[in-house]
Amino acid sequence: MRFLLSNDDGILARGLAALERAAAPLGDVYVVAPDREQSATSHSLTMHHPLRPVQIGDHRWQVDGTPTDCVMLALEALIPERPNFVLSGVNHGPNMGEDVLYSGTVAAAMEGLALGVPAIAFSFAGSVLRADAMLDDHVGTIERILRHVTALPAFPEHTLLNVNIPPIAASQVQGFRLTRLGRRAYSDSLMRMKDPWGRQIFWIGGGSVDWKDSAPDSDFQAISDGFVSITPLHLDLTHRDILDRAEQWWRPL
Numbered sequence: 001m002r003f004l005l006s007n008d009d010g011i012l013a014r015g016l017a018a019l020e021r022a023a024a025p026l027g028d029v030y031v032v033a034p035d036r037e038q039s040a041t042s043h044s045l046t047m048h049h050p051l052r053p054v055q056i057g058d059h060r061w062q063v064d065g066t067p068t069d070c071v072m073l074a075l076e077a078l079i080p081e082r083p084n085f086v087l088s089g090v091n092h093g094p095n096m097g098e099d100v101l102y103s104g105t106v107a108a109a110m111e112g113l114a115l116g117v118p119a120i121a122f123s124f125a126g127s128v129l130r131a132d133a134m135l136d137d138h139v140g141t142i143e144r145i146l147r148h149v150t151a152l153p154a155f156p157e158h159t160l161l162n163v164n165i166p167p168i169a170a171s172q173v174q175g176f177r178l179t180r181l182g183r184r185a186y187s188d189s190l191m192r193m194k195d196p197w198g199r200q201i202f203w204i205g206g207g208s209v210d211w212k213d214s215a216p217d218s219d220f221q222a223i224s225d226g227f228v229s230i231t232p233l234h235l236d237l238t239h240r241d242i243l244d245r246a247e248q249w250w251r252p253l
């Protein structure tokens with residue numbers, strides 16, 4: 001078994017170290033990760049300047065680019081053989097509901113899938129500060145998922161798994177729940193501030209998150225019930241239901 005690991009918190013992040021520790025007993029681990037934090041870079045690709053990978057260890061490169069750059073470079077150029085899985089994370093913070101559209105962590109997994117490699121994104125669904133303190137405790141939780149998934153007779157086609165780990169001690173985790181993406185509502189996430197020269201600036205982030213739906217099968221509900229949430233995602237954004245009901249909203253031109 002061969003794994004490619006990346007993340008969006010940068011190659012020094014504790015979450016990446018935790019993921020490495022979880023994957024190492026199962027096979028060969030290659031790490032190609034951004035040289036600095038790239039959270040919320042979504043699926044962006046660096047096209048207007050070159051990328052310079054630096055090999056910093058055995059099976060280990062840092063790249064001055066985005067998570068998507070890292071996975072593309074790894075699969076197309078840096079690592080000698082195709083991995084069986086691309087693993088991304090563990091992100092220091094949740095990636096649930098619409099977060100997956102902004103997330104660099106999920107984007108790295110998406111890039112693996114787009115290049116034909118099954119992928120899993122892992123996120124710690126608590127605050128950044130708690131992630132630092134609690135990630136090591138969840139190495140076993142992640143390893144259990146990896147052991148299960150790598151033993152499957154077939155990983156589902158065109159699918160990535162988006163895993164969120166609840167912000168509680170590993171011994172308190174209630175189990176694993178298959179979920180769908182919930183829907184959230186951020187409030188006060190645009191901070192109005194002044195720069196040191198008194199000019200108006202804005203800082204996106206912070207605020208509070210409310211969830212618009214608390215359906216029992218949502219990712220948010222699983223986390224709030226103390227379960228690990230596992231949401232299968234695919235890259236096809238087509239709204240199939242609305243296509244099936246086209247006669248209700250579209251007249252042939």
Ligand code: MN
Nearest residue numbers: 008009039091
């Ligand atoms: Mn991040």
